[in-house]
Amino acid sequence: MSSVQQARETLGARLRELRRQSGLTGLELARLAGWDNSKVSRYEHGKQTPSEQDIHTWCALTNAPLHVADLIASVRNVEAAWLEWKRIQTHNAQKKTAQVETDSKLIRGYDPDLVPGLLQTRDYATEVLRECIQFIGGPDDLPATIEARMERQQVFRKGTRRFHFLIAEQALYTTVGSNEIMIHQLERLAAHVRSSRVAIGVIPRTARFRVPVTNFLMYDVRQVHVETVSAELTITQPREVALYDRAFQILVRQAAKGELAQELINTALEVRST
Numbered sequence: 001m002s003s004v005q006q007a008r009e010t011l012g013a014r015l016r017e018l019r020r021q022s023g024l025t026g027l028e029l030a031r032l033a034g035w036d037n038s039k040v041s042r043y044e045h046g047k048q049t050p051s052e053q054d055i056h057t058w059c060a061l062t063n064a065p066l067h068v069a070d071l072i073a074s075v076r077n078v079e080a081a082w083l084e085w086k087r088i089q090t091h092n093a094q095k096k097t098a099q100v101e102t103d104s105k106l107i108r109g110y111d112p113d114l115v116p117g118l119l120q121t122r123d124y125a126t127e128v129l130r131e132c133i134q135f136i137g138g139p140d141d142l143p144a145t146i147e148a149r150m151e152r153q154q155v156f157r158k159g160t161r162r163f164h165f166l167i168a169e170q171a172l173y174t175t176v177g178s179n180e181i182m183i184h185q186l187e188r189l190a191a192h193v194r195s196s197r198v199a200i201g202v203i204p205r206t207a208r209f210r211v212p213v214t215n216f217l218m219y220d221v222r223q224v225h226v227e228t229v230s231a232e233l234t235i236t237q238p239r240e241v242a243l244y245d246r247a248f249q250i251l252v253r254q255a256a257k258g259e260l261a262q263e264l265i266n267t268a269l270e271v272r273s274t
Contacts, residue, residue: 009046011074014067015058016044022062033057049075073237097225098152104219105161108248111215112168114176115185118153119165119192119200124185125149127177156197164199166251172202172268179272186269193262201255202264210254211247218244 019029019040026040033039033054042048043058050058052072059068101107101118109116114128126146133142155161172189175182193200217225224235224244235241256264 005046007074007077008049011049011071012044012046014071014074015050018058018062018064018067019044022064024062029058029061032061051075070237070239077234077236098148098155100219100223101152101155102158106164106220107155107161107217108164108166109215109217110166110213110248110251111171113174113215114171115167115189116165116217117149118155118163119189119198120149121181121185121188122146122150123181124176127181162199163197164201164252166201166203166248166255168203169205169264169268172265173271183269183272186265186272190262190265190269193258193265199257200261201252201257202261203251203255204264207254211250213244213247213251216244218248221245 019026024032026044027037030037030040039048043050043054052075055071055075056068059065059071107118109118115124117125120128126142129145129149130142156163172186176185189200192198215227218241219225221241222236224241226233226235235244255261
């Protein structure tokens with residue numbers, strides 16, 4: 001089953017739940033909305049994606065106006081949320097991400113295995129993107145993609161936006177490229193810890209499990225990007241964004257900050273330097 005179909009079926013299940021809670025049958029809802037009898041069934045079983053106007057109608061007839069914004073966000077994500085990695089690993093995709101970052105006032109992120117993209121050195125980013133392109137296949141425009149990735153870091157020097165990144169201690173030890181590349185990357189990370197513009201926390205390897213989460217980037221409280229093996233998922237549903245916000249706050253409380261974070265980075269540097 002494709003990710004788009006799964007999203008349609010999830011949306012359909014939510015619509016069906018609202019209808020049942022209102023006490024309406026599918027036929028009754030279709031009659032009140034002025035739709036043909038099969039339309040309700042197609043929506044509820046994920047055979048067709050409802051329009052935004054249909055969502056307004058559905059919520060009005062099922063007395064669920066508070067669900068309109070969340071359901072419309074789901075509709076918009078059905079066809080657009082999943083961006084195949086073959087499209088992500090291009091300079092055009094990097095530029096689109098740069099625009100999202102430019103439009104944001106607060107950028108937050110968590111990564112369990114790697115240094116976040118905005119904090120990567122050129123060599124580190126080159127190795128990460130090269131491995132991704134080789135794994136997924138597709139067009140290889142690595143030089144242009146790297147340039148676009150590096151241009152994204154201009155966001156640090158423009159405007160008054162704030163940044164808060166959390167990484168698991170494992171990310172300090174995951175070897176990307178060579179030992180030399182890792183030393184330069186860890187030195188860059190240490191410099192960012194001392195910066196007043198960027199807050200960085202390192203979650204110790206012994207931290208207690210508190211929240212089931214993978215890597216993600218949050219832009220204000222309106223959008224979250226999550227990377228999977230095959231795609232990048234864009235989340236805009238308010239209730240889901242709120243969950244990521246809550247997860248980030250939990251991780252913040254577990255993270256080493258300031259001098260403690262610096263100590264963990266220095267320890268990883270010592271390992272690389274011996």
